[in-house]
Amino acid sequence: MYFLRNKLMCLLLTAGIMAGMTSCIQSKKIAYFNDSLVNDSIVAINGLEPVIQVNDMLSINVSSLSPEATLIFNAPNFPVTPASNPGVTLQQTAGYIVDQQGCIQFPILGKIQAAGLLKSQLETSIASELTKRDQLSEPMVKIRYLNFRVTVLGEVARPGVVTVPGEQISILEALGASGDLTIYGKRDNVMLIRQEGNQKIVHRINLNSANIMQSPYFYMRSNDVLYVEPVKARVAASSRSQQLLPSILAGISIVVVLITSLVN
DSSP states (O other), rough: HHHHHHHHHHHHHHHHHHHHHHHOOHHHSSSTTOOOOOTTTOOOOOOOOOOOOOEEEEEEEESOOOOOHHHHGGGHHHHGGSSOOOTTTOOOOOOOOTTSSSEEEEETEEEEEOOOOOHHHHHHHHHHHHHHSSSOOOEEOOOOOHOOOOEEESBBSEEEEEEESSSSSEHHHHHTTOBBBBBBOTTTTTEEEEEEEEEEEEEEEOTTTGGGGSTTTTEOTTTOOEEOBBBBHHHHHHHHHHHHHHHHHHHHHHHHHHHHHHHO
């Protein structure tokens, strides 16, 4: 009986060690920037100003020496409830949307090309047109994004859409807002999907390398999608779990019965 008990304890100890070894993931693959040395100085690239794209929603605020004259240009920045149906609470979306031709419909000025321009360029263009057509004296135009957001999917704690009120977000900030990667996330091959014109650009990012901060993709653009692939161990485990679960439960039951009989 004593020999059988010792043998059983050895088997349980061996099984525990093997389980720990198979579930262990190298810390070097989990940590960020593991190729950087202590006190390394890394020159990070400055946040690149994104260009305006189709379907962007813009807030365009106009000011001048005549506040009354600017009201018509600022009206689209405020949501409007249709007056024809008093019982309906749906509101017209505030702001200027960039249509499929890359234009916005601006009061009095009509259609203005917006897609492909920086905010500063569109601000200058609108102010110049207002002055040229004698609509306002010394106008000042300020533009902000109303729908700047990115999407984070895959092996993160909270996948979903991240709204960016500050109009700038890095890959690390987006991952942090999503609860960071799980231990099963493939850190050396994160996928960034970006719309550029009529094309979808896919770029692979290695979070294990400190050089990511010098990448032009370090700062995300509106509507970017970040996808974290699972490691092979995660895929294999998920596919085997349904097959092994009945066997594991049966094995646990046998062990419990053996331990109970030996103790008694």
